[in-house]
Amino acid sequence: MSHIHQTVLAGTYPTAGRLARDIEVSERTILRDVAYMRDMLGAPLEYHRARRGYYYSRPGYAVPSVTVSEGELLSLMVACRALKQYEGTRYEADLRRAFAKIQALLPDPVSLHIGELAGTMSFAQTAPRPADAEQYRQLFRAVSEHRQIRVRYRSLGRSAAAERTLDPYHMACVDGAWYVIAYCHSRCAVRMFVPERMSQLRETGLSFAVPADFKYETYMAGAFQVLRGAGRQAVRLRFEGPLARYVAERRWHSTQVIRQTPDGSRCDVALTVGHLGEVAAWVQSFGGACRVLAPVALRRLVCDGHQAGWKANGGGGIRC
Structure with missing residues (x-):
């Protein structure tokens, strides 16, 4: 909408097609934004049939300023820094354009200095997928x-x-x-x-x-991550040792209930899921620090996974 406003304000009578090409969106998106500016922002935006383009029928119109709190600005800056991981990828140009549009809507005294955050925070993603x-x-x-x-x-x-x-x-x-x-x-x-x-x-x-x-x-209700199941199964796990504190610090699932001992050396986790496969893989990642209390089917999946890994790496049979 900022680009629409600036282009119309310049008196060039832009068409929806030209505006769409400028910012690489569909004409339908432009028409939707034009309608929003008229109906919600009170813009005197009209179509000039003779000039075949948009113009302001009343001079002096300004897009309402955006009020940004300190917390919202910090969140935006953190988001910018998080997206720096895409530098050099096919996404970089699109992301730069998107944040330039957001910055154009901010009040004049506000600016984003992303470079200042470079030494204070970073973001990493494990095994990202190659994307088109x-x-x-x-x-x-x-x-x-x-x-x-x-x-x-x-x-x-x-x-x-x-x-x-x-x-x-x-x-x-x-x-x-x-x-x-x-x-x-x-x-x-x-x-x-x-x-x-x-x-x-x-x-x-x-x-x-x-x-x-x-x-x-x-x-997606009931999925631990993305795998879904037809029913719901109550899972109970017990973590002991230093990893108990690590588990208690995080939110792993929307249904989780965590009970931790006063000294933090043990915590019990209860949650309800529809598919046990992802839970089994997660439990295996903690090795001997996690014990499955229920259900039995999950305990068997974890034991089978440990046994398969043991055999694949030259070990003998194990018993559960």
């Missing part, structure tokens, strides 16, 4: 504008890709990794897809409506 920026743009557009897509998709357990027609409902970032929740016409069900396993993405030319009863929070 253009494909992500297509996916975001398909989700936001309800465009049906067709892709070649390779499931994790299969070596060959299969053709899928998808209605993408939602995109979610979980622990730094993106996922697409979409209705799959091949499976006749809503499924979760990994963008990096997609290829040959193209739009079908058809649109779709997201069902009124679809909610991301409801769809």
Whole structure:
């Protein structure tokens, strides 16, 4: 909207098409922003039929200033620093443009000096996935504008890709990794897809409506991270030693209840999940510091995982 305002203010009578090309968005987005400026910001923004472009019918209009608190400004600066990990990638240009637009809306006395944060904080992501920026743009557009897509998709357990027609409902970032929740016409069900396993993405030319009863929070309810299950299982774990304090310091799941001894040497964690696979892998990462109290099925998964790892690394059999 800042670009629309500045361009119209310059008296060049820009069209929606020109504005869309300037900031690399769709004309539909420009028209939506124009409507917002008129209806919500009181902008005297009109279309001049003879000049075939937008103009202000009343001189002196200014976009309302944005009030930014100290805490909000610090949050924005931290976000900027976090995104520095994408320097040198295909995302860098888009991110710079996005933050330039945000900064243009801030009051004149406010500026962001990201370089000053370089020596005070840093962010790292474990094993990030290689990503295709253009494909992500297509996916975001398909989700936001309800465009049906067709892709070649390779499931994790299969070596060959299969053709899928998808209605993408939602995109979610979980622990730094993106996922697409979409209705799959091949499976006749809503499924979760990994963008990096997609290829040959193209739009079908058809649109779709997201069902009124679809909610991301409801769809993912019960997942420990991203794996879902049909039922709900109560999990109880016991952590002992120095790692007990580490576990008690963090929020691992929305349902967790943690009880810690006064000296911090032991903590019990209770949570409810729909799938035990991710919980088992998480428990295994703590080695002998974690004991599964319930359910028995989780204890068996953990024992099987430890035994497989022991054998793969030259050990003998173990008993659970």
